[in-house]
Amino acid sequence: MVVEIFPPYPPELSQTQLSYLLQALTDYSLSHGLTVRPAESFISEKLSPNGALATHAPITLFPSPFPRSCWEAGRAVQKDYNELYARVAGNAEWLKKTMVELSKVDDFTARLYKVHLDVKAEGFVQPLSLGLFRSDYMLHMAAPEGPKTPPVVHQVEFNTIASSFGALSTRVSELHRHLAKMGAYPPDSIIKPENIPVSPALQGLAKGLSVAHKAYGNGGDGRSTAILMIIQPGEKNVFDQRWLEYELLEKHSVQTYRISLADVPKLTDLASSTQALIYSPPHAPNTQIEISTVYFRAGYGPGDYSGEDDWAARTTLERSKAIKCPSVITQLAGAKKIQQVLAMDGIVEGFLADKGVSSQVRGTFAAIHPLDKSPAGIAARKLALEKPDTYVLKPQREGGGNNIYRGDIPGFLKSIPESHWSGYILMELIEPPSLENTIIRNGGLMSGGVVGELGVYGAILWKDGEGEERGKGLKEIVMNEEVGWLLRTKGRESDEGGVAAGFGSVDAVLLVD
Amino acid sequence: MVVEIFPPYPPELSQTQLSYLLQALTDYSLSHGLTVRPAESFISEKLSPNGALATHAPITLFPSPFPRSCWEAGRAVQKDYNELYARVAGNAEWLKKTMVELSKVDDFTARLYKVHLDVKAEGFVQPLSLGLFRSDYMLHMAAPEGPKTPPVVHQVEFNTIASSFGALSTRVSELHRHLAKMGAYPPDSIIKPENIPVSPALQGLAKGLSVAHKAYGNGGDGRSTAILMIIQPGEKNVFDQRWLEYELLEKHSVQTYRISLADVPKLTDLASSTQALIYSPPHAPNTQIEISTVYFRAGYGPGDYSGEDDWAARTTLERSKAIKCPSVITQLAGAKKIQQVLAMDGIVEGFLADKGVSSQVRGTFAAIHPLDKSPAGIAARKLALEKPDTYVLKPQREGGGNNIYRGDIPGFLKSIPESHWSGYILMELIEPPSLENTIIRNGGLMSGGVVGELGVYGAILWKDGEGEERGKGLKEIVMNEEVGWLLRTKGRESDEGGVAAGFGSVDAVLLVD
Known part of the structure; x- marks a missing residue:
C-alpha cells in the first residue's frame, strides 16, 4: 500500500519548459563533473579512444521531496553509527562467533575472515583504522493505514567499504539548487533553492582521508607519503573517485595513486623492517612512495577477486603498516548478519553505553x-x-x-x-510514501513512481588496542564526523512493495516541513 | 626559416608515462568542464540524445613554453588596445571613409555598416558600449638569421566580437598546472606548476558583462533585468559560453538567457517608449525580462545571417536600449583593414595622445x-x-x-x-620560433611542430557622446581591464612559413625566462 504524504509532485512541464530544463541540466552536469564514463551499451569504448567521452551521471530531473525531520534524524545519528561500527570492528572477539557461523553459509565472508585471522596471527602493525561509512535509509510509514502518522527513517543497510557517490552527491545537490536559482523549474512550484541543501560529502570524505594521511606521519628513509586508492579496472564511476583526488591535492596537498588489486604485487612492496607499504608508480618506477592510507573502492564483493593473486594482494595490504579504509574486520562488520545481530535486545546497548544514544540509534532500525x-x-x-x-x-x-x-x-x-x-x-x-519523478540516463527519460534511499556519510578515525589488546575493543576515537548525504532514487516496482528496483540515479533532497 | 629559442621540448615520455598523463588529463578535463560537444564527425548526434555526451576540448598534452617578457608585453598593452579600439569605435566620423571604401569590396561590411547607418539615422538611445576584446599575437623572431635576438610579440588580429575560449583558457591553465602539481610530467622536465599561471579570463569576462549589466540600471515598469547571449544554433563550444553564465549567476547574481538571431523576432520586443529590449522566455512566456546587455557569440561572419530576418533581428538589437557587446560599429572597428590603417604613420598616435602609450602599442604591430x-x-x-x-x-x-x-x-x-x-x-x-607539442582531439593524438597564438583578453565599458555628439569620439571610459590570456596552438605547416595551419587547440603558457 502506498501512502501520499507529499504535495502533488513533480510540477507539470510544457514541452518548452521540459526542453529548457533538460538542456540546462545536461550542460551543467557535463561542465561540473557530474559525470560517468558512458556504459558500453550506450557508447562502445571503440568510439571513445583514450576515454575521451563522458556523459552525465544518471540523475533525477527534479530534486525529490524529503521530510526535513527525517533528513535531520538520519544526520543526527550518524556520529553514533560511526562509533557503533568502529566499536564493533574493534571488537574482533565479539565478532568471532557470528563470523564463524556466517563463514559456514558464505564463502566470501569465510575468505575475508581468513585474511583477518592470518594477519592477526602475525600481529597488526597499524593501530589506526579509517572508516568512510554510509548508512542507507528509506522513509517508512510506520502505520501505512493511517496517513497522518509522520514518516520515519528506517535503515536499509550500513556500508563500511567503498561507500560511493559522495562527490556526485555534492554535485547533484549543486545542480538542482542551480536549476532552481536560474528559474529552470516553474516559479510557482515548491522547488526553491533554499530548500535544496548542498551535501558536503566530497569535502568531508576527502577530509577524512587527509586526517588519516596526516595521522600516519612521515615516511621512513625520507620517502614521501601518499594515499593509494584500490579501484576496479574499467570503472565507469571514475569521476566520483577523481573528485576526491582533486580535493585531496588542492585542499590538503595530499597525493593519491590509483591501482587495481591485480597491480598490487607488481607495484608495491612491504619494507621488511616496518612493513611500510611502498609503492613505485609505473610512470616513475625509480620513485618510492610510502602509502599512508589504502582506500578501497574495490574488493567489496566476490567478483572483485579473480583468483588467489587478488586474495594475496588483499592480504599484503592488510598486513602493511598503511591505515586501511577499511580494514578487513571493518568490512566484515558491515555484513547484513551483523545488522540483524545488532538489532537484537541489548546488543547496541552493550556497544553504546549512553542510553539516549543507543535508543536513538535503535530508533532507526528496521525490524530484522x-x-x-x-x-x-x-x-x-x-x-x-x-x-x-x-x-x-x-x-x-x-x-x-x-x-x-x-x-x-x-x-x-x-x-x-x-x-x-x-x-x-x-x-x-519498509513502506515508503508515494512519489513520482523523472530519471535521466544516457540522455533518455523515464518518468513514474520512484523510491528514494537517503545515504548519510560518516568519517571516523580510531585507534585499536595494540598487541594482546588488539580486537578487545577500540582505545581512542581520533576523529568522528557526519559528512553529508546522498539521495539515490530508483524506479518503483509495485510488485516488490517498496523495495527499490529499476535503475538508480543520484538525486538531491528537497526539504519539506 | 625556423629558429630555436626554447630548451629541448617537450620531454620524452615512456609509453607508461604517456598513458598516465593521458588518463589524468582526460579525466581532469571531463570533470572540470574543459569540454565541448563532440563534433558530428566524431560522435553522431543520433548517438547522443539530448546532448548527453561531452568530450574534452582539443588541448595540448604539454603547456607550451612562452617567453615571460613576451607574455608580459602582450598583457601590458591590453588596456591601451582596449582604449584604442573604443576610441576608434566611438569615432564613426573617422571610420566613415574606410567603411565606404571597404563596403565596395566586402558585402558583409557593407551590410553591417548599413545597419549602423540606419540606426544612427533614428538616433541611438544607449550611450554605453561594452567591448570584450581579444588581441592575438604570435612570437616573432625579429631577425631570424640571428638566433640571439630575443623574440617579440607581433599582432595577428584584434577581435572585437565573440572573442571565444575565455573560460576554456582558465580551465586549460588549471589543467596543466594540476598535471604538473600531481607529478604527471617527468620530474626533471622544465614543467613546474609555478611557471603555469592560471588565466583569469572566465572571471574577468564575466565581470565585464556584470559591470555593463549593473551600469544599465533598473528595468522599466518593475521588470527584472538579464543578459541576452546571441548564440549559433547547434554550438559545439557551448561550455565555454555556459561557464560565463554560471559565473554571472553565482558570483554576480546576474541571469543570462541564450537565443539565436532567428529567435529574436519571436521572443523579443522593443518597448515603444524607451526602446527597452523585452525578452519573454519560451519556458515562461508570461514573464517580461528587460535585457541590459546583448552579448554576441554569433553574428560575426556572413554565415551567421541566413536571410533578411536575421539582418532585421540584428537591427532590432542595435536599435534597442540594451548595451551591445559589441555594437555594430565596434564590430566593424575590428576589420583587418582598420588594423592596416591604424599601422599607418600617425594614426594610432592620433587616438592615443600619450606618446609612450602609442609607441608601446605600435611596438606590437606587424608591418602591414x-x-x-x-x-x-x-x-x-x-x-x-x-x-x-x-x-x-x-x-x-x-x-x-x-x-x-x-x-x-x-x-x-x-x-x-x-x-x-x-x-x-x-x-x-610572422616568424615564430620552433616548437613541438602534442595535440589531443577526440581522444586522438597528433605530435609535431606547432605554432602558438597568444590571445590577451580585455574588457572595456565606455560612454559615447549623445545626440549630435554621437560618433565624434568617446566621452568617458567607465571600466577598462586586461582580464587574462589564452594560448591557441596549431599544427605548423612549414609550407605556410609560420602561419598557423592544421587544427587548433587550447593551451596554457609555460613561462620561460
Missing part, C-alpha cells in the same frame, strides 16, 4: 530477525510462514542472491531444506 | 600595408611583386578567403585585374 534455531529465530520462522505480508527474506551472503517478498516467502522456505533457513534473515518491509 | 593607389600602397605593390618572401597577402573581406604566401604573391596578383588589388593587404610574415 534471524531464522536460526535461537528463540528469536524460532519466533521469526513462525512469522515468515504465517504472516509474511510485511516481510522480505534476504540471504545472508554478501555476494548477492535474490530477495524473496511477502507471500512468496512460505513457499520458498518449504522448497529448501530447513537446515538452510539459517542462511537467511527476515526483515520488515 | 595597403595595396591601393596611395603612396604607401604603391610602395607595397613594389614589395609584393619584387620581394615577396617575408609577406603574406590577405583579402580584406571579413568573410574569409585564402591567404597567399611568399613566392606565390606576384603570380597571384598578375592573375587578377589590377583594379582588384586594393581588396588585399600585404602583411609581414
